[in-house]
Amino acid sequence: MSLTITLATMRRILAQLRHDRRTLGLLIGVPSLLMILLRYVLNQPGVFDRFGPILLGVFPFIVMFIVTSVGTLRERTSGTLERLMTTPLGRLDLLLGYALAFGVTALVQAGIVGAIALTWLGLNLQGPIWTLFLVTLLDAWLGMALGLFASAFARTEFQAVQFMPAFALPQLLLAGLFVPRGQMSTVLQWIADVMPLSYAVEAMQELTRHGDVTGTLVRDVIVVAGCALLALVLGAATLRRRTA
Amino acid sequence: MMSYAIEADGLRVVRGGREVVHDLTFKAPRGSVVGLLGPSGCGKTTVMRAVVGVQIVAGGTVTVLGHPAGSRELRRRVGYATQNPAVYADLTVRENLRYFASVLGVPRGDPDRVIEEVGLGDARDQTASSLSGGQLHRASLAIALLGEPDLLVLDEPTVGLDPVLRAELWELFHELADRGATLLISSHVMDEAARCERLLLMRDGLLLADDTPDALRATTGTQDLEDAFLHVIRGQETKETKEATA
Numbered sequence: 001m002s003l004t005i006t007l008a009t010m011r012r013i014l015a016q017l018r019h020d021r022r023t024l025g026l027l028i029g030v031p032s033l034l035m036i037l038l039r040y041v042l043n044q045p046g047v048f049d050r051f052g053p054i055l056l057g058v059f060p061f062i063v064m065f066i067v068t069s070v071g072t073l074r075e076r077t078s079g080t081l082e083r084l085m086t087t088p089l090g091r092l093d094l095l096l097g098y099a100l101a102f103g104v105t106a107l108v109q110a111g112i113v114g115a116i117a118l119t120w121l122g123l124n125l126q127g128p129i130w131t132l133f134l135v136t137l138l139d140a141w142l143g144m145a146l147g148l149f150a151s152a153f154a155r156t157e158f159q160a161v162q163f164m165p166a167f168a169l170p171q172l173l174l175a176g177l178f179v180p181r182g183q184m185s186t187v188l189q190w191i192a193d194v195m196p197l198s199y200a201v202e203a204m205q206e207l208t209r210h211g212d213v214t215g216t217l218v219r220d221v222i223v224v225a226g227c228a229l230l231a232l233v234l235g236a237a238t239l240r241r242r243t244a
Numbered sequence: 245m246m247s248y249a250i251e252a253d254g255l256r257v258v259r260g261g262r263e264v265v266h267d268l269t270f271k272a273p274r275g276s277v278v279g280l281l282g283p284s285g286c287g288k289t290t291v292m293r294a295v296v297g298v299q300i301v302a303g304g305t306v307t308v309l310g311h312p313a314g315s316r317e318l319r320r321r322v323g324y325a326t327q328n329p330a331v332y333a334d335l336t337v338r339e340n341l342r343y344f345a346s347v348l349g350v351p352r353g354d355p356d357r358v359i360e361e362v363g364l365g366d367a368r369d370q371t372a373s374s375l376s377g378g379q380l381h382r383a384s385l386a387i388a389l390l391g392e393p394d395l396l397v398l399d400e401p402t403v404g405l406d407p408v409l410r411a412e413l414w415e416l417f418h419e420l421a422d423r424g425a426t427l428l429i430s431s432h433v434m435d436e437a438a439r440c441e442r443l444l445l446m447r448d449g450l451l452l453a454d455d456t457p458d459a460l461r462a463t464t465g466t467q468d469l470e471d472a473f474l475h476v477i478r479g480q481e482t483k484e485t486k487e488a489t490a
Contacts, residue, residue: 008346012335019334019371079330083387086296087347088319241314242300244259 001092009089009097010104013071017105023067027105031059031113039121049208052123054177056114056132057204060106060140061197062168067105068098068147069160076151085241095236098148099141106140107133127207131217135203138224142196145231152238171197176205196227249274249395249426250295254304257290257449265290265449267304272428272442277421279440280430281473287449288430289327292397295428296324309394318395320348323388327399327430329380330387333373337364337383340372341390350391358386361416363409378405385413389420396420396427402436414439434470445473452476 017024038055042048075081084094114132117123125132146167154160174184174192181192192198203220210217250272257265265287272278280288293299294306297314306313309321331340341355359368362382367375372383385401396417402410414436417427421441429440437443438457445453453460453476457469464475 004349005347008343012332012339012343015339016332016334078333079326079328080332082293082298082326083324083330083344084347085298086314086319086322086324087344088316088349089347242298244300 001090001096002088005089005093006096006100009093010100013097013101014104017101027063027067027109028112031055031063031109032116034059035113035117035121039117039123045122045124048121049124050205051177052117052121053125053204053208054175054201056110056117057135057139057200058168058172058197059113060109060136061143061200062164063109064102064106064140064143065147065150065168066161066164068102068144069151069154069163070157072098072148072151073154073157073160081239082243091236091239094239095148095232098144099232102140102144103137106137110136123208125208126211127209127213127217131207131213132204135200135207135221135224138203138221138228139200142200142224142228142231145228145235148235149231149238152235168197171195174198175201177201196224199223199227247274248272248307249276249309250278250428251307252291252294252304253307255291255294255301255306256303257287257294257299258302259290263302263449265294268449268451269304270444270451270454272426274426275421275424276441277417277427277429277439278442278444279437280428280444280446281434281437282432282446284432286446288446289399290449291446292324292399292428292430295395296322296397320391321394323390323393323396325385325388325396325398325401327403329372329384331372331380331383334371336369336371337375337386338368340383341386344387345390348391354390355386358389361389362386363412378409381405382409382413392420392423392425394425396425396429398427398429400430400432402431402433434473437469437473443469445476447477447480450480452480 035055038051039048042051110133118125150163150167151160154163174188174195175198181189184192199220203217203224206214206217206220248271252268252270255265255268256263268291280291282288290299294301295308295313308318311317337359338355341358345355359365362385364379364382364386367379372380375383381401381404388396388398402413421427440457442456443453443460444451460472461467464472466472466475
């Protein structure tokens with residue numbers, strides 16, 4: 001791997017996003033709007049404090065999943081990936097380039113949506129602000145890594161987009177969004193316990209409820225980071241220099 | 245120094261459970277312009293993919309500039325332009341070239357040099373998605389030219405171009421060969437065959453001829469390369485029928 005190539009790849013992906021103003025607008029606008037909507041639909045500060053953070057944690061995951069799965073599918077189908085595979089670019093350069101570019105994007109997104117939620121909407125955040133950004137970044141990387149992995153199984157962009165609900169919605173249902181995990185049946189709890197999004201959501205809940213860095217938060221962060229890394233390794237395995 | 249840029253020996257490729265390239269053996273001399281001719285679907289692209297090392301091969305060897313095709317040593321020395329322009333549609337021509345220039349680690353001035361070489365100077369700040377088909381092909385070709393590679397593998401680089409531009413690009417190809425580069429260029433247009441120094445004629449995954457244009461005309465007793473190819477193809481068909489009946 002090479003730092004020059006990794007950074008060049010990051011700049012290239014950011015330049016692509018910059019040219020695509022509408023996508024950029026949607027990346028920031030949609031989560032902001034939904035956050036505002038959620039605040040006024042629930043219309044009770046205590047309840048918003050419970051659901052707001054979940055949304056903050058889930059957005060970067062969903063958005064980066066879609067952007068990465070469609071983006072890498074495009075690289076596969078347009079021939080740019082094949083072209084890159086004839087150059088000195090290593091798989092790690094490409095993956096880290098994506099991780100850095102989308103990491104930056106996720107932080108900007110979290111910064112804006114977080115600022116709206118914490119000031120205007122009055123979301124209570126007990127923990128230090130850096131933990132919010134750390135968890136957001138990890139959620140984004142988890143989405144990115146899974147999106148990359150999923151893109152290998154999609155032939156068209158139609159399919160790639162539909163992998164998002166397939167990967168995200170079951171996890172979301174099990175993550176304690178509608179019913180707390182403790183109240184679900186044992187079997188469902190088992191499944192929820194092995195879903196990375198459960199820990200992402202729990203981490204968000206922890207840092208909004210507790211003023212200090214709790215043991216649960218540390219564990220959640222480690223689990224999410226580990227899952228992102230595992231998904232990235234699986235995703236890397238789907239990038240091949242030689243194809244049929 | 246070896247005298248061959250590409251040496252394919254018994255190359256076989258299987259795609260979708262079917263053998264699409266059968267026992268292909270050929271050599272491309274260094275510093276020459278080699279034409280890979282044949283109808284659409286005959287296996288030209290597959291052979292080119294094998295030469296640049298992105299094709300899974302079922303058998304045989306391909307040696308490029310003295311190394312197995314696709315080796316690490318070759319990744320700065322081989323330029324490849326796919327049939328469908330492989331550029332980022334949402335980036336400008338210059339941004340595309342700058343990115344690939346950093347990946348290849350070529351001099352800073354290289355993007356501007358290749359933009360001029362393919363005649364895209366006026367469109368350098370346009371996004372690729374706003375280019376015409378011909379311009380898009382040239383943008384893709386420009387990327388392959390970055391870093392003055394020793395071997396250029398160009399899949400139908402002149403398709404859809406206006407005749408003046410096509411002539412200019414062929415001049416460029418010969419200039420590059422004069423400077424020592426080897427070019428493997430595929431085409432299904434026979435009038436481009438005459439511009440090559442060596443010709444490889446493929447049909448249904450088989451190599452039917454590997455010769456110079458003049459020798460091909462002489463052996464087939466024809467004036468025109470189109471006729472020469474027809475002659476070769478008919479000869480092959482008769483041979484196949486004889487084998488089938490025997």
